[in-house]
Amino acid sequence: MVVRMRHNRSQTGQHRAHHALKAQGLQYCECGAPKVSHRACPVCGRYKGRVVLDLAGKAATKAAKLAKKQEGNKSEAQK
Numbered sequence: 634m635v636v637r638m639r640h641n642r643s644q645t646g647q648h649r650a651h652h653a654l655k656a657q658g659l660q661y662c663e664c665g666a667p668k669v670s671h672r673a674c675p676v677c678g679r680y681k682g683r684v685v686l687d688l689a690g691k692a693a694t695k696a697a698k699l700a701k702k703q704e705g706n707k708s709e710a711q712k
């Protein structure tokens with residue numbers, strides 16, 4: 634750092650006065666769950682009243698994957 638770049642405490646404070654984080658403004662979905670605006674609802678997968686996320690399908694896929702993984706671990710342990 635060069636002397637030219639040095640600020641006094643007041644200038645540093647004025648600069649940092651704008652560093653605070655703002656709380657995320659939450660909206661409520663039709664299903665009642667809080668959600669971030671302009672994003673699909675993570676609970677029911679709806680956006681503007683239309684289902685846009687296949688949450689049930691995703692959950693099923695995840696469960697199948699987990700079952701397969703556990704099955705693999707079991708066979709590994711038997712060796």
Ligand SMILES: [Zn+2]
Binds near residue numbers: 664665674677678679
């Ligand atoms: Zn919802």
